[in-house]
Amino acid sequence: MAKASPWKTATCFIIGRGAKEISLSSASGDAPARFYMNSVPAGSDIPHRLIRKSESKLLELGAEQRSNKRKLRMYIHPEVAPSCLLLMGITDLADGSVWNTMPPHLHERRMEAYCYFDLAPEDRVIHLMGRPDETRHLVVADLEALVSPAWSIHMGAGTGPYAFVWGMTGENQEYNDVAPVAVADLK
Numbered sequence: 001m002a003k004a005s006p007w008k009t010a011t012c013f014i015i016g017r018g019a020k021e022i023s024l025s026s027a028s029g030d031a032p033a034r035f036y037m038n039s040v041p042a043g044s045d046i047p048h049r050l051i052r053k054s055e056s057k058l059l060e061l062g063a064e065q066r067s068n069k070r071k072l073r074m075y076i077h078p079e080v081a082p083s084c085l086l087l088m089g090i091t092d093l094a095d096g097s098v099w100n101t102m103p104p105h106l107h108e109r110r111m112e113a114y115c116y117f118d119l120a121p122e123d124r125v126i127h128l129m130g131r132p133d134e135t136r137h138l139v140v141a142d143l144e145a146l147v148s149p150a151w152s153i154h155m156g157a158g159t160g161p162y163a164f165v166w167g168m169t170g171e172n173q174e175y176n177d178v179a180p181v182a183v184a185d186l187k
């Protein structure tokens, strides 16, 4: 039976530079909340801000016939909720699709981190990384996170439904500042 995905109520919270004490708690101990954090150096003061899923910027990507149909929601992004240099969002795959971040790309001015979630215990994501002509793979389980250097592709295919939080930082927040990599060039 499909479990009610916790992320359907995912909320993002920006905590600006200089916050001294942060306390997190679940509304109910019976259904503990999950907290996932990306923290990056900040060069300016940004007010703390709650960002609800309804406020996120939605991109509909991919195609069913390419098995990569997916919804990408930008939470921390200049058009939604400005930050100093952090970008964060959540991508989830349409039923029957498996590939994220397809076609692959590099963004040589930003590093990235992924945290996969909503994977069933028996499922895995085969995550591809590394330089396009020298790829490596990781077999990733639910709630496992990984870091992608600026020179590395970052893409994956799941054996079952999944979603992931992506976060980036670096020299800019230009989401479209990417260098596409042709699948045919991957080795």
Ligand SMILES: O=C[C@H](O)[C@@H](O)CC(=O)C(=O)O
Pocket (backbone or CB within 6 Å): 061, 070, 072, 089, 090, 091, 100, 101, 102, 107, 112, 154, 166, 178
């Ligand atoms: O640079 C952008 C990040 O890799 C992700 O936002 C891409 C992604 O979620 C996807 O296409 O599935």
